[in-house]
Amino acid sequence: MLNDLLANNKKWAEQMEERHPGFFQQLAEQQKPEYLWIGCSDSRVPANEIVGLMPGELFVHRNIANLVLHTDLNCISVLHFAVEVLQVKHIIVCGHYGCGGVRAALGNQDLGLIDNWLRHIKDIGYSYREILAEEPSKDSRVDRLCELNVKQQVANICKTKVVQRAWQQGHELAVHGWIYSIEDGVIKDLNVDVHDQSAMPEIYNIY
Ligand code: CO
Numbered sequence: 001m002l003n004d005l006l007a008n009n010k011k012w013a014e015q016m017e018e019r020h021p022g023f024f025q026q027l028a029e030q031q032k033p034e035y036l037w038i039g040c041s042d043s044r045v046p047a048n049e050i051v052g053l054m055p056g057e058l059f060v061h062r063n064i065a066n067l068v069l070h071t072d073l074n075c076i077s078v079l080h081f082a083v084e085v086l087q088v089k090h091i092i093v094c095g096h097y098g099c100g101g102v103r104a105a106l107g108n109q110d111l112g113l114i115d116n117w118l119r120h121i122k123d124i125g126y127s128y129r130e131i132l133a134e135e136p137s138k139d140s141r142v143d144r145l146c147e148l149n150v151k152q153q154v155a156n157i158c159k160t161k162v163v164q165r166a167w168q169q170g171h172e173l174a175v176h177g178w179i180y181s182i183e184d185g186v187i188k189d190l191n192v193d194v195h196d197q198s199a200m201p202e203i204y205n206i207y
Pocket of ligand 1: 040041042064065066096098099100101102
């Protein structure tokens with residue numbers, strides 16, 4: 001089975017080089033992606049593929065349920081590198097409907113270690129419990145929380161020192177919230193774009 005993957009890779013590399021001569025040589029010299037993608041680890045949401053971008057065009061961080069936590073050194077380091085070194089112009093948080101992490105966070109089962117991670121989603125669910133209660137079914141409640149979770153992560157990104165500093169220094173940087181439907185492959189824009197410090201409560205600003 002693993003040998004199949006390696007054989008696939010060889011074929012892929014040959015085809016890429018055939019279609020775009022010098023492609024890998026060029027990429028080897030530098031990466032200059034304009035976008036940072038923060039998405040779910042879910043195997044059905046492959047970042048580059050669903051937005052039609054080539055290797056080199058998308059800087060990617062994925063974790064369960066696309067969370068951006070201030071104490072997560074992994075995610076914050078990716079954010080830091082993307083903004084300060086690569087100078088990406090757009091940060092996209094892309095959630096997806098039917099997210100297993102979000103579904104688990106709405107339940108009461110003891111799942112072990114991962115509960116500590118999912119707890120952040122549970123907190124969002126609790127804050128919006130009245131909105132969620134209006135949803136007609138368990139599935140639609142999950143989907144609504146998937147959207148609310150993306151919005152919360154967009155806000156979390158805007159509050160980070162990395163992003164505040166970039167805006168304070170006048171860099172062109174926007175944060176966006178999207179959600180992907182596994183059922184039809186289509187991304188919906190949640191229209192929560194933030195382009196500067198003005199939209200954030202003053203306490204998070206850096207002067
Ligand atoms: Co997910």
